[in-house]
Amino acid sequence: MTDAQDEAGAFRALADPTRRQILEDLRGGELAAGEIAAGFDISAPSVSRHLGILKGAGLITERRDGNRILYTLAEERLALCIGRFLSTVCPEQIVLRHTTWRRGAQSEGS
Numbered sequence: 001m002t003d004a005q006d007e008a009g010a011f012r013a014l015a016d017p018t019r020r021q022i023l024e025d026l027r028g029g030e031l032a033a034g035e036i037a038a039g040f041d042i043s044a045p046s047v048s049r050h051l052g053i054l055k056g057a058g059l060i061t062e063r064r065d066g067n068r069i070l071y072t073l074a075e076e077r078l079a080l081c082i083g084r085f086l087s088t089v090c091p092e093q094i095v096l097r098h099t100t101w102r103r104g105a106q107s108e109g110s
Helices: 003-014 017-026 033-037 044-056 075-089 091-109
Strands: 060-065 068-073
Touching (some): 075 091
């Protein structure tokens, strides 16, 4: 699979607002499938389908803990897919933000 195909899968997964909300929910850390589903007014099978799409795109990972499935945000993968696209489309913004972040970190350390 090429980088372009890989990114296309990630962007297809990100196209749905329910899947974006799941990713936001996971930014706080690992969640069980039931905990994720509780936050939505859709059926558990629908949430499972969304989780499968996110997993297939590599944006989340799962692990089993007994009879529960726990999901975690694949932060690095998400950042690489989005970052690669943004660096192509608006590279000046990436440089500006990186410079701003570094200045902020240096100010905090001083």
